[in-house]
Amino acid sequence: MTDIPAIYRGEESYIRRWEPEHEITWRLQLERHLTRWIENFERLTIALMDDHFAGYSLWTPDQNYAELCTIHVVADYRRSGVGMALLEAYALDAAAQGFTQLSLSVRPDNPAKFMYQKAGFLCTGTGPHDYLTYERHA
Template identity: 40%
Template sequence: MNPSHTVRKARPTDLPMVYKGELNYIQTIEPEHEQRWKDAMHSHLRQWTGALERMSVVEQDGVPVGYCFWEIIDDAACLASIHVVPELRQRGLGRLLLDHYMNDARTQGFAKLTLSVFRGNPAQFLYESAGFQCVRKGEEYVDYVYPDVTASTED
């Protein structure tokens, strides 16, 4: 039997899963930043609770297995985080969450969609395959923007 996947709005009771997912990310992708990340926990809690209305959770057969959330930065909807539990990666759940972020942001009136990713993070392939284009390569992070399909190509 194939598992059933649904995406729903996050609830405050999902925040422990977000903490575990973000900690897993730091320990796996950016271990050199773990202590600084832990020292900033109050800031993370403010970020997560502030973005709760823009946070989505993917469930498999009713069990939360991933999440994403985005923030508003200037005039853009910026993907802040996307996470799928390690044992369920490479099964399309990250793409499901990414598409949900993009649709949610557009529904809320945002034409500009952005994200930044740590260099070497395997998620870069996901973002590029979805159509995000690199606009800046920094020392540690790569910045992406989704082409604005509402922009006119006429001069």
Template identity: 40%
Template sequence: MSTAAIDLREGDVRDLDRVDRMMADAFDSRWGEAWTRNQVIGILAVPGVWLTIAEQNGQAAGFALVRGVLDEAELLLLAVIPEMRRKGVGAALLRSVVSDCAMRGIDSLHLEVRDGNDALKLYRNSGFTKIGERRDYYRGADGRSYSALTLQRSTR
């Protein structure tokens, strides 16, 4: 774990260039998991959506994009740039999202992740459990198919 502090702040449309760069670095193009700039702009305009930016030593390290509706929220995107992985950035973002959810009166947080994604360990270590599966949802560049796993955790 790095000894430098991870700084978290609320993001907005002024962070779109940084978000675009982080998505390009963080998401493997074989899976098509990164969103387009227009998708991010569109979702940021929706009530109940928030963006959290993680920085370390003034450099962009990752982000989380969340949508809350009533007492539930969905983690839409979580990205950590490759050189900052396994340094506490993803865990810090998740703690922040869970805390934000609790402050907003949201009881549960959901997410969907490709089976086999390295982030599964982070999610499980952060209290998420599998509640559903969509078989053959993702298709890799090699033609193999992978399930989409639905995970959930309480924010209380």
């Protein structure tokens, strides 16, 4: 299953909730986002629960790291293990493609950081836009 409109809606809901000040810029760069999703299509994982779209994750190769670009769980399926399953699918896929290092960035106020920590990701500092950076061995 590939549902680019659902991914668009997930990314849009993230921007609106967590970074509303960046929504206009995000929309102006929509073609760049679509290109990234399509170019990394084989690194996209879709989660289904009872045949319903429950979420997705997307990662990209970044030098020696497999970087988690985005992960989103539909509100009705949060706190049900979907996010952790998507996170582990990313780790397994990256390892299968030869990556030994995983990385991701998250806003300091995003509660997803607790899921990353529970999954063994360690905070390594602060990156662009004051996002927390995390790493883990695959």
